[in-house]
Amino acid sequence: MLNYASIDVPFNLRHTCWFCGEPSHQELTFPIQESDYITHIPLAIPACDECRTIAKGTANVMRAPESIYDLKLQVKNALMKRYAKHLGIGANWTKEELEETTLDGTAFKGFTDSAWAMYEIAKQRADFNGWDLYVDGMELDILDDTYAFEFEGKKFASFDSAVEFFLRAESLNKYLFEGLVDILGQSRFAYALKIGRLYTGVSRREANEILEEIATQEADRKQMLSQEKLHNNLKRVDAESISEVEIDGVSVPAEAIGWLYREASIILKSSSSRKMPSLSNMNT
DSSP: OOOOOOOOOOOOGTTBBTOOOOOOEEEEESSSSOOOOSSSOEEEEEEOOHHHHHHHHGSSSSSSSSHHHHHHHHHHHHHHHHHHHHHHHHOOOHHHHHHHHHOSSSHHHHHHHHHHHHHHHHHHHHOOOOOOOEEEEOOOOOOOOOOOOTTEEEEEEHHHHHHHHHHHHHHHHHHHHHHHHHHHHHGGGGHHHHHHHHHHHHHHHHHHHHHHHHHHHHHHHHHHHHHHHHHHHTOOOOGGGGGOOETEEEEEHHHHHHHHHHHHHHHHHHHTOOOOSTTTOOOO
């Protein structure tokens, strides 16, 4: 049987969930059973009912958490997934816009009255970072080496989790957004999200037109980067390092080779300055 150590709780955070900051009246024990992968001592952590239930469910997933910080990331992601629509309110509205909105119908009136409060509660829970881990006044030496994809201040358990979250939170066009992510990849996720936010209500045909243009843009961008890299390499060639060469019995003087390098550099620089196509003229 595991011997769990209760973590120290700051006075101002008594009865507070370590995972989300909500009121807590019980502890979560981690790990549930002995594991060769977990290197820190078994811990008892204050947790609200919802986070405690989520955490218990992680024991049945394909990849069980390997540390208390890994568990925290999985719980946070489950909360963000569950309350994605609430968190999306802040992306689509400001508090002032909701207050000034006059929508007909009882349902709309109830939405405008409670929407911002729902967003703030969900955001506070998602943003809550807990506190440093101490037991009996001694800080625990636990390395937080969990992998996370971080974007717009949020930590996601994986890149796919981020894609799923923004699809749900902002009601993006699934076909278009997933296509953008496939073309642009993780490194250009911000651009994929920017385009996805602009074109939420497009048809499949219009989405295909956008994806085709983005694919062309991306191909041009990669070509320009390749040319720019070659241009910079040519610029770095030291004239004194160029020597005369002989090709098929014909001597090519160093000056001619140097001139060729300079001309190639100018041509590449001119080529890489072309503007990429824009989506601004597309009718949606």
